[in-house]
Amino acid sequence: xxxxxxxxxxxxxxxxxxxxxxxxxxxxxxxxxxxxxxxxxxxxxxxxxxxxxxxxxxxxxxxxxxxxxxxxxxxxxxxxxxxxxxxxxxxxxxxxxxxxxxxxxxxxxxxxxxxxxxxxxxxxxxxxxxxxxxxxxxxxxxxxxxxxxxxxxxxxxxxxxxxxxxxxxxxxxxxxxxxxxxxxxxxxxxxxxxxxxxxxxxxxxxxxxxxxxxxxxxxxxxxxxxxxxxxxxxxxxxxxxxxxxxxxxxxxxxxxxxxxxxxxxxxxxxxxxxxxxxxxxxxxxxxxxxxxxxxxxxxxxxxxxxxxxxxxxxxxxxxxxxxxxxxxxxxxxxxxxxxxxxxxxxxxxxxxxxxxxxxxxxxxxxxxxxxxxxxxxxxxxxxxxxxxxxxxxxxxxxxxxxxxxxxxxxxxxxxxxxxxxxxxxxxxxxxxxxxxxxxxxxxxxxxxxxxxxxxxxxxxxxxxxxxxxxxxxxxxxxxxxxxxxxxxxxxxxxxxxxxxxxxxxxxxxxxxxxxxxxxxxxxxxxxxxxxxxxxxxxxxxxxxxxxxxxxxxxxxxxxxxxxxxxxxxxxxxxxxxxxxxxxxxxxxxxxxxxxxxxxxxxxxxxxxxxxxxxxxxxxxxxxxxxxxxxxxxxxxxxxxxxxxxxxxxxxxxxxxx
Numbered sequence: 001x002x003x004x005x006x007x008x009x010x011x012x013x014x015x016x017x018x019x020x021x022x023x024x025x026x027x028x029x030x031x032x033x034x035x036x037x038x039x040x041x042x043x044x045x046x047x048x049x050x051x052x053x054x055x056x057x058x059x060x061x062x063x064x065x066x067x068x069x070x071x072x073x074x075x076x077x078x079x080x081x082x083x084x085x086x087x088x089x090x091x092x093x094x095x096x097x098x099x100x101x102x103x104x105x106x107x108x109x110x111x112x113x114x115x116x117x118x119x120x121x122x123x124x125x126x127x128x129x130x131x132x133x134x135x136x137x138x139x140x141x142x143x144x145x146x147x148x149x150x151x152x153x154x155x156x157x158x159x160x161x162x163x164x165x166x167x168x169x170x171x172x173x174x175x176x177x178x179x180x181x182x183x184x185x186x187x188x189x190x191x192x193x194x195x196x197x198x199x200x201x202x203x204x205x206x207x208x209x210x211x212x213x214x215x216x217x218x219x220x221x222x223x224x225x226x227x228x229x230x231x232x233x234x235x236x237x238x239x240x241x242x243x244x245x246x247x248x249x250x251x252x253x254x255x256x257x258x259x260x261x262x263x264x265x266x267x268x269x270x271x272x273x274x275x276x277x278x279x280x281x282x283x284x285x286x287x288x289x290x291x292x293x294x295x296x297x298x299x300x301x302x303x304x305x306x307x308x309x310x311x312x313x314x315x316x317x318x319x320x321x322x323x324x325x326x327x328x329x330x331x332x333x334x335x336x337x338x339x340x341x342x343x344x345x346x347x348x349x350x351x352x353x354x355x356x357x358x359x360x361x362x363x364x365x366x367x368x369x370x371x372x373x374x375x376x377x378x379x380x381x382x383x384x385x386x387x388x389x390x391x392x393x394x395x396x397x398x399x400x401x402x403x404x405x406x407x408x409x410x411x412x413x414x415x416x417x418x419x420x421x422x423x424x425x426x427x428x429x430x431x432x433x434x435x436x437x438x439x440x441x442x443x444x445x446x447x448x449x450x451x452x453x454x455x456x457x458x459x460x461x462x463x464x465x466x467x468x469x470x471x472x473x474x475x476x477x478x479x480x481x482x483x484x485x486x487x488x489x490x491x492x493x494x495x496x497x498x499x500x501x502x503x504x505x506x507x508x509x510x511x512x513x514x515x516x517x518x519x520x521x522x523x524x525x526x527x528x529x530x531x532x533x534x535x536x537x538x539x540x541x542x543x544x545x546x547x548x549x550x551x552x553x554x555x556x557x558x559x560x561x562x563x564x565x566x567x568x569x570x571x572x573x574x575x576x577x578x579x580x581x582x583x584x585x586x587x588x589x590x591x592x593x594x595x596x597x598x599x600x601x602x603x604x605x606x607x608x609x610x611x612x613x614x615x616x617x618x619x620x621x622x623x624x625x626x627x628x629x630x631x632x633x634x635x636x637x638x639x640x641x642x643x644x645x646x647x648x649x650x651x652x653x654x655x656x657x
Contacts, residue, residue: 325376412451
């Protein structure tokens with residue numbers, strides 16, 4: 001076996017295929033593909049129209065291998081051989097997988113041995129994101145959403161299972177997603193969304209042809225599973241919808257577009273991911289609560305598809321269970337489950353007869369990455385799903401002598417997982433951010449000087465989605481659970497934490513540190529609220545739309561986002577708001593000499609500085625990659641932002657279920 005460090009530059013710098021990379025490392029192709037996904041092996045891709053080819057630089061592979069060896073040689077123990085390392089790694093992964101499975105079973109109140117996924121195979125591995133797959137009734141074709149090899153607009157593609165030649169089915173300026181096959185395999189229903197987040201349901205022949213719009217839907221902006229399912233007779237679709245201020249599941253006539261309510265949820269994203277059983281007499285779906293936890297539920301319907309009885313829970317896992325699909329015999333449900341913003345596995349629950357629900361869960365795929373958006377098969381024993389692996393890194397831009405320097409990677413904070421939601425301490429010396437480098441999304445803090453972060457929180461299944469330092473630098477406001485989050489105050493020194501309220505997102509401290517302002521989440525009155533940092537009742541500040549609140553440094557203005565741009569109000573006179581910076585923005589931050597904004601362009605996101613009194617704005621950079629938060633130092637000379645460097649999604653298939 002070759003050692004990369006022993007190869008000279010005379011042998012050529014470029015490795016031009018998986019086979020060459022594998023030969024260089026003395027491993028199988030399967031192993032190096034896995035190392036690229038899980039160990040950060042530096043592999044690049046040529047962006048072609050169809051399946052991209054890969055290549056690697058020997059020097060980068062050498063450096064990567066040296067880093068792995070250095071990490072292993074850091075202990076006083078004898079250095080094992082690479083074969084021993086290989087065996088040890090798999091042993092460690094096996095132990096982790098068993099522990100993860102046991103934990104989930106105990107959450108369900110049962111214990112059972114793990115299963116090996118039968119017939120697991122990769123269906124797509126193209127550049128860009130392939131997501132939300134649907135399996136044809138006979139299992140011979142998949143439909144999926146793909147933004148193409150150039151990562152541009154998302155359309156629906158169809159591909160024969162086992163081939164690598166996708167065929168574009170839709171070609172529209174807007175985003176097409178969430179395909180669903182009709183029971184006869186002749187039609188595909190899908191969703192189309194405009195940049196203003198208006199969503200429509202359409203159908204198109206699976207072989208291609210003229211599409212037809214059925215209806216408009218009011219849907220949540222963010223969805224991670226297919227939201228359409230056909231009735232067994234092909235006459236109706238079931239989908240989530242909000243009408244008269246109440247969310248739930250609705251039936252939609254394929255012929256007329258008529259809508260008919262099936263369920264009423266307790267919040268505005270409670271019932272999602274619907275799936276008709278093969279016989280059309282039950283609907284499985286996700287029931288989500290206000291803490292970003294969800295369970296799998298079923299509803300029985302009669303021959304006319306009207307509810308028959310009450311909604312039944314079929315899981316009680318206390319985590320985030322999503323995307324249920326039926327097995328072809330209609331007796332079991334297969335679904336994704338895991339902590340919010342963390343690794344998830346795929347599990348099977350026997351549903352019928354009802355007594356079988358007491359049996360232990362069966363693990364099909366153990367948690368190792370985000371595995372979600374399942375697609376079932378009406379007449380075959382198989383499923384498809386999306387597997388995603390993100391790598392977000394933190395970058396820094398500094399202003400020197402009045403000029404902004406090029407962005408540079410903060411390598412000391414990097415991992416092969418995600419770093420998000422950065423926030424600088426008031427003294428500019430410590431960075432807090434969220435990372436899932438140990439499985440779940442937690443708060444990490446580290447000095448900018450040594451860049452050796454440590455884990456501050458252990459929220460586990462809740463998942464951190466917002467961070468903001470207090471003015472004195474002793475506390476951190478933390479949001480867990482995404483759009484329906486819980487607000488905590490955590491001591492920056494560690495250990496102590498206090499839960500203040502729920503249904504809160506985007507926290508902001510008052511300049512005196514006495515209050516925390518936040519936007520209301522999914523229930524109750526809309527607008528901007530505040531709560532004392534020591535606890536107490538919520539107090540409404542404004543009933544207007546108000547995202548991402550920030551105080552000015554002198555405390556005289558409270559800024560927030562609306563669709564018209566950045567607004568400002570006086571906390572003493574909140575009714576007298578006005579537009580400060582017009583435009584469409586994803587986020588903004590307040591500096592000592594102006595406001596920084598991140599534009600909400602469809603493909604490019606411009607980070608700009610806006611001086612006061614209408615001065616000319618300055619563009620710091622344009623990001624084509626997705627972003628996940630940014631922060632500005634108190635002196636206004638440093639901007640730190642999180643950017644998704646690598647987002648790999650593949651469509652997987654399990655046969656022989």
